[in-house]
Every structure is written in C-alpha cells, then in structure tokens.
Amino acid sequence: MNAIDNQLSRRRFLQASAAVGAAVSLGGITAACNAIGGTAQGGTFNWMTWGDHYIDTQLKAIEASDKIIAQISELAGNAEGFAKLKEVKGELDMISGDALWVPDAYFAEGLIEPFDINSLKVSSQLYSFAREFDIWTTPDGYLGYPFGWSPISIYYNVAEVSPAPDSWGVLLDPKYKGRIVIENQPEEIVAYMGKASGVDDVYNMTDDQLATVKGLLEQLKPNVLKFAQQATDSVNAMTSGEAWLITGNLGNEDRVKDAGGPEIKGFIPKEGTVGWMDAEMIVKDGANKALLFPYLEKAEVAENIAANFITHGRPLFNEAAYQVLVNQGEQDRADRYLYNKAEETLAKTTLKGPGTSTEKSIQLFNEVFGA
C-alpha cells in the first residue's frame, strides 16, 4: 500500500467512523429522549401512587397504543410520599396525594406545579365540582387531577353485632373484645377516636383533646384483634369471621360478599368521620412531565375509570364513568357506594391532611399500643 492509498484509506476510515459515530450518537439521543419521554414517540415516566389508581390492562393498552410506560412505585401513605418526594424531587414525575396534603404539604413546599385542568380534554368527564375544589385551586392553576374519594365507615357483621350501631362508640364496647380489625395507620386511629370524643379538627388536636383520646384508645386496645396492613386484610378477617367490626372505605359490603363472607353493613358514625379525596399531582421539574398529559388523557377516560371502579370498588370523580356503569348494569353498586354523592358526602367529613398534632398523635398511639 503506497502513501496516497494509505492517506485515502485513513480518510475513508475517519469518514466512516464519523458516520458511524453520528449514527450511534443520534440513536443514543433518540433512545435517551424516548427513555425520558421528551418526544411525542412516548417514553417512561415515574409515578408514585397507590395500587388502586391503575389497572394493569389499562397500563398495557396505553403502552401499546402510545408507547407511554408508567414506572410505578408503591405509595404507602401521604406522609411517607411527601417525605420521599422532598428527597427525590424531579426524579418522580407524578405523585398521588390526599385532600389537604396537596395544598398544605406538597404545594406549600414547592414540590408540585399547578396546571390548567381544563386544558385536558378528558377533564370534561369529571363532575364539575371536582374541577373547582377550593383547596386545590390556586391563581396559577389546579393542583391535581381528581381521582377517587371515600369517607371512612365502620362495617359490622349483622349476625354478631347488635343492636345496629351508629356511633364510633361501638368500637369501644367490651362485648367486641378481640373482634375489631382496623387499618395500620396510627394517626388515623387517633383521629377516629378524636371523632368519637366529639373533636371536629382531629388532625390539629389540643393537649386536652389528646388526653381524652388517650382514654378512648385504652378502651379500644383490647378490642383490636390486629392492624390490617392493607384493605384486603380487613376484608379477609371479616370474611373468615375473625373480625366482626372493621373500618374502611366505601364498598366493603360487596367485597366481603364477593369473597363468600357473611352479611355486613356499613355506616358513617353519627359523630362524623374522616375522609379522603385524592389527586394526581405533577411534580415540579419532573424530567418526563411531557408524558403526563398524554397519559392522563388516555388513562382517565370514562371506560378506564368504570373498569377501575369495578376492580377496586370505591367512588371516583369521573361523572361519565357513572353513565358507563349504568349502561353496564352496575348502577345499583355505584349508588350504594355513593358514587353520585361526592359533594354532599365529602362536605360532612374531615378531610385528611397534615396537622399540628401528628407527632403527639403518634407518641400517644405508641404509648397506648406499646407494651
């Protein structure tokens, strides 16, 4: 090989290398864009949420049609989600949160960004009041996309609990020693006893109110068989007959019945109760937030929400889904779950939120339920 050939081949080699390098770089950039969801070709976004905010078939359908993949991490509770988001910030793109946690914690801390909910076409399917909750409205936009809601009710085994109860007091009745299953949420349990003692603002209790609650917790303790790690634990305990009284979201009558359990009835205690309504929040500086609106447009359509209702069984904010349920012959179930009565039911509940008495509530719970 002479010098000219050598130079040419070197030039060709460099040209070929540059071409290959450019192609690889372009491919890499495209792949990276897809991975972080910066293009219209889809991608993956990170979502921290509760297990009942999606159904797998819905996720797969969106992945197939729009190539949008929701990478989900399980959300255990509001406080835990809030603490985690403060750590990871923009590594998450969307997070679910309850009621007053949305404005008083996430927004106040600057972790989420408001958006124009009406710019989402699918939002027209929501009940109009769900687009106008005061607590979620800011001058810069809405703080979350409304999803589901429920007051906390007490359910009882009709054959074992009589007379029919209407008060939190039934949980303190020594007749039901070791027959109550209650969610493993210490702050909520303290809040229930706050309601039982007549306190309205159960997340901001005074020391005197907490002292009264302590007495009720001490009465409650021997009656509690166990703390349910998840809602299905309560349903299973009721179904097997181990528990005669449980607390939980709307819809447990059907869950126990569907599982072959005894007849149970639910009621909202006369002293009032706590309730939740949750929303999907857009994380400030989320790397893949461009994917969120396309995802929500697909995920929140009435058919998906109706399917979610059938699967997970508690009311949701999508009005059009109610009509779908009616068309599917599920109106009776939807009405029993107060699907159409969100506004009036939630108005009677104390919404979940961060409070000033959180630490004292946990100390109190530990004091009573420790050894």
Added chain:
Amino acid sequence: MASEIVGGAALAPPTAIGVRRGARLRQLAPFLPAAVIIVGLFLVPLALMFAFSFWSTDENLDVIPVWTLENYQNFFTNPTYVRTLFKTMVIGTGVTIVCLAVAFAVAYFLARYVSRQWARIALLVIIVPFWTSYLLRVYSWQAILGERGALNQVLVGLGIIDEPSLLFVYNDFGTFIVLVYLYIPFAALVLYASLERFDFTQLTAAQDLGASPIRAFRHVLLPQIRPGLITACIFVFIPILGEFLTPSMVGGAQGLLIANLLANFFKNALIPEGAAVGFLIAAFVTVLLIVFRRYLRIEDVVVRG
C-alpha cells in the same frame, strides 16, 4: 545512586520506609471493599442517624436541625418505650433459647449419626423455606394459627377444645412461635457447621476416663462449639430486635415490639423521633456484640468454624 531528573524535578530514590509503607498498603488493599462497605453502608448511615436523632420535626414534617435531647427524653420518660424494648429483649431471648435448643438437637443428630450425604439433604430441607418469600411464610402462619386455621381445626376435631381458640395468634405467643420458625434455620446451619468439625470420639474418650455424659458434654463438646453457639445467638437474637413485620402480622394489637413503634415514626415522616429509637436499638446491639466479642475469637470462627 543517581537521582532521576524528570521535567526538572528530582525524584528521590525509594527509601526503606517508603518500600515498607507501599508493601503495607498492598497488604491492606484486599480490605478496601469491605472497608468501603462498612464505612459507606454502616458507619456513615449510623452517624447520620445519630445526628438526626438530636433534631426535631416541625408541623410541616420538615426536619429542623436544632440540637435537642427531646427525642431521647421522650424515650426514657415514657415507660411504654422502655417496657416495649424490655419485652422485645425477653421475646428475643426466649426465641434464641428455643431456636438453639431445637437447632442443636437437629444439628447434633445430623453431624453424629447421619452420613454426610444425607445430612446435606436434611440441611437442604431445613433451608428450603428460604426459597419462598418471608411475607408468604408469615401469612401461612396466619392460616395455621388463626381462629379458622389448621391448628384450631385439628384441636376441635380431636375434641381437645370445644371451639376455635384465638390464643394461638394475634398476641405475643403467635409472634414467639413464628419467630422461632423463621430463625431456626439460621441457628441450625451455624451449629451444624460447628458440630461437623467436632471429633465425637472425644466424648467417648472422656467417658472412658470416667466423665459422665453430661460432664463430657459440658467440658469437651460445649467449649469446642462455643463459637458456633455464640454466632447462632448473634444470628437469631439481634435481628429479632429489629423485627416489625412478624409482630405486625401475627402479633396483633397486643403483640407489638419495639421496631413497630419505631416504624410508626418513620411512616409518618417523623424521622428524628424514629432515628432516636433506632439509634438506641443500634447502640444496644453494638454493646451486645462487644459482650459477645469477649467470648468469641475471630480465629475460632475462621479456623475452627
């Protein structure tokens, strides 16, 4: 020896001290990964937890880095925490004793009377539960010990009890039973490793020389498997101090241990408050390890198993 000149700088010839230092560094190099793990994954998090434990949480659940002893004060002035820690230690001690007793019997039998091939199969059977999830194993105990569980059905079927009892689960007894089940394999594996190396003819020799079987056991066997016994204690007792899943699933409202109270803080983002309880448990474990260390020489574990 002439110095080399590189870029105008004179490099001194390597001295004997430099050579020794280099050799020592090369000797220490293999410890580097372990050191990184211990420092990065244990000492640094422990130091962070220690610092957090002196801070507090405000109403927005933000950690306020203002030094206070309040978290420790709460722990020691609220008798529940001390009582629950004591209860955890009592349960941990009980579980350790039962695990050691059962595991020793199994390991002794396997090491002394069973061929090595069959012993390995038996050990495989012992560790088979590890192939399934921890959660699943604890859930299965709910099904065994529960009011409608297998145990109650058998007892009612045999006429031993008239109606299903709630005494087996959702209390301290339920926690105890399940913890014993969960930790026996750890004890059995460690004790078998010790007993496998023991020459059982020494027991016969001791008895030939007039020792009673119990005396031979105490003065010949036990001292030689001491490292295994101590290691088994460490493997069983210390993790139990941090157990929160088993008590929360089978202990019910009456069977909570100290880690459950700790978890309640973290679940509610009360990190400094939880860190104080966590640090006290960690400190207690460290003290225990120091005590165990007095009776455990590293060469016992490494050389003699």
